[in-house]
Every structure is written in C-alpha cells, then in structure tokens.
Amino acid sequence: NRAGHKRRVFVTGGASGIGKAIVKAFSNEGYRVAFCDRDAERGKETSKETGALFFPADVSDKEALESCLQQLFDRWGDVDILINNAGISEFSPLTETTVEEFDRILSINLRPVFVASRYLALHRKQQTFPNPYGRIINLCSTRYLMSEAGTEGYSASKGGIYSLTHALAVSLAEWHITVNSISPGWIATHDYDQLTSQDHLQHPSGRVGRPEDIARMCVFLCQDGNDFINGENIVIDGGMTKK
Numbered sequence: 001n002r003a004g005h006k007r008r009v010f011v012t013g014g015a016s017g018i019g020k021a022i023v024k025a026f027s028n029e030g031y032r033v034a035f036c037d038r039d040a041e042r043g044k045e046t047s048k049e050t051g052a053l054f055f056p057a058d059v060s061d062k063e064a065l066e067s068c069l070q071q072l073f074d075r076w077g078d079v080d081i082l083i084n085n086a087g088i089s090e091f092s093p094l095t096e097t098t099v100e101e102f103d104r105i106l107s108i109n110l111r112p113v114f115v116a117s118r119y120l121a122l123h124r125k126q127q128t129f130p131n132p133y134g135r136i137i138n139l140c141s142t143r144y145l146m147s148e149a150g151t152e153g154y155s156a157s158k159g160g161i162y163s164l165t166h167a168l169a170v171s172l173a174e175w176h177i178t179v180n181s182i183s184p185g186w187i188a189t190h191d192y193d194q195l196t197s198q199d200h201l202q203h204p205s206g207r208v209g210r211p212e213d214i215a216r217m218c219v220f221l222c223q224d225g226n227d228f229i230n231g232e233n234i235v236i237d238g239g240m241t242k243k
C-alpha cells in the first residue's frame with residue numbers, strides 16, 4: 001500500500017517499546033512520522049534512528065499534547081493517522097493504592113486519548129476542503145476483559161479506552177476518521193531473547209509477542225481499503241485469551 005505513503009502519522013509514547021516499533025514501521029513504509037514521549041533522551045535516539053520528528057511532551061499535560069498536534073497542523077496541514085499508544089502499567093494492591101494514584105493512571109492512559117482525538121476533530125471541523133481520510137488507533141489491552149488483583153487503575157483505563165473507541169468511531173465518522181483499538185497480550189518490549197522457553201510455552205502460539213506484531217496491524221488498519229473496519233477492538237495475543 002505505497003499509495004498512502006505520504007500520509008502523516010502522529011504516535012504518542014513513540015520513544016520505546018510498541019510505540020517505537022510503530023514509528024519504525026510507518027517510517028519504513030515511507031509515511032511522514034512524528035511522535036511524542038516524556039522520555040527526551042530516548043525520544044532523541046529514536047528520532048535519529050528513524051528520521052521521525054520528535055516532540056518531548058507528557059500526554060497527561062493537555063496543553064503539551066495539543067501543542068504537538070497544533071505544530072503538526074501548522075507544518076503538515078493535517079494529521080491523517082493518530083496512534084494513541086502512550087501508557088503506563090503500574091499495579092499495586094487495592095488497599096495500598098491511593099485515589100491520587102488511580103487518577104494519575106487514568107490521566108496518562110485514558111484522558112489523552114480523548115484530548116488528542118477531540119483536538120483532531122476540532123481541526124477537521126474547520127477545514128473548507130475536508131480530508132477524506134483518517135485513522136485513530138488506540139492501544140487497549142487484554143486486561144479490558146480479564147483482570148488480576150491489584151490492576152484497578154490500569155484495567156479501568158483500558159476498559160475506558162475500549163468504550164471510548166466505540167463512541168469516537170461514531171462521532172468521528174462525520175470526518176471520515178475510523179477509530180479502532182488494539183489489545184495486545186503479553187508483548188516483550190525488551191530482552192525478548194532472554195525469555196525462557198517456559199514463557200513461550202504459556203502461549204498457544206508457542207511464543208511471546210513482539211512489538212512488531214502490533215505495529216504490523218497498525219499499518220494494515222491504515223491501508224486505503226480498510227476503512228470499513230470501524231469501532232473494532234483487535235486482540236493480538238497469540239491466542240492467550242482463548243485458552
């Protein structure tokens with residue numbers, strides 16, 4: 001699908017892990033890519049490695065996140081693809097978790113999905129010649145449907161993303177933007193080679209996931225013809241949740 005190669009992509013949390021694999025995949029396909037991350041050092045490294053534009057920004061800071069998008073609107077005219085990937089996985093027993101910690105997880109994992117999607121919609125609304133193409137992909141998790149003790153904040157944030165994706169898909173159809181989520185299972189974001197065979201054998205597929213498994217789906221969803229996949233959550237977990 002080289003036809004879409006000049007499309008403009010913005011990825012949150014693109015300095016490392018799954019986000020970095022997404023930045024790489026789109027860069028390799030010839031898309032114009034920008035990303036933000038709160039880790040400035042890693043962000044600079046990833047930018048050097050991939051040629052993607054980097055903004056040091058914390059997604060929980062509304063102004064900072066909107067400013068990334070605004071700079072891209074000024075520079076590129078529009079953003080075609082928004083990948084809401086930034087997120088933290090912090091777990092602690094319920095009785096040891098403060099309300100402030102719960103709020104903080106939502107402010108990093110969930111609220112920015114709303115902030116960035118809303119800002120893109122506001123931009124599209126102003127266009128005299130509407131962009132006929134758009135994609136939003138939100139990183140959810142298999143924990144939206146199966147949880148564990150001590151994951152209240154994380155599970156709530158991902159459950160929120162699951163439902164927010166539905167609402168956004170309906171609201172953003174007006175601007176030709178499809179909105180889907182991807183729920184990865186266990187993806188080894190570093191030291192993949194250090195995993196034991198036992199780790200791999202837990203999976204029906206016989207291996208743990210790699211960031212590229214998720215990045216490939218992002219590229220697929222952005223192909224021109226795939227605009228009828230909308231409001232969907234795609235589980236990529238090697239069959240783990242079906243065991």
Ligand code: NAD
Pocket residue numbers: 012013014015016017018019036037038039042057058059060085086087088089108139140141142183184185186187188189
């Ligand atoms: P990671 O920690 O390897 O990378 C996350 C990146 O986001 C880092 O570069 C980090 O600096 C950045 N980031 C974190 N908070 C930020 C903030 N407030 N502002 C800006 N940048 C921020 O994580 P990952 O495993 O690559 O996860 C990426 C996404 O995928 C997350 O939303 C995560 O919940 C989801 N996910 C991951 C897995 C997995 O097994 N790795 C499974 C399910 C879901």
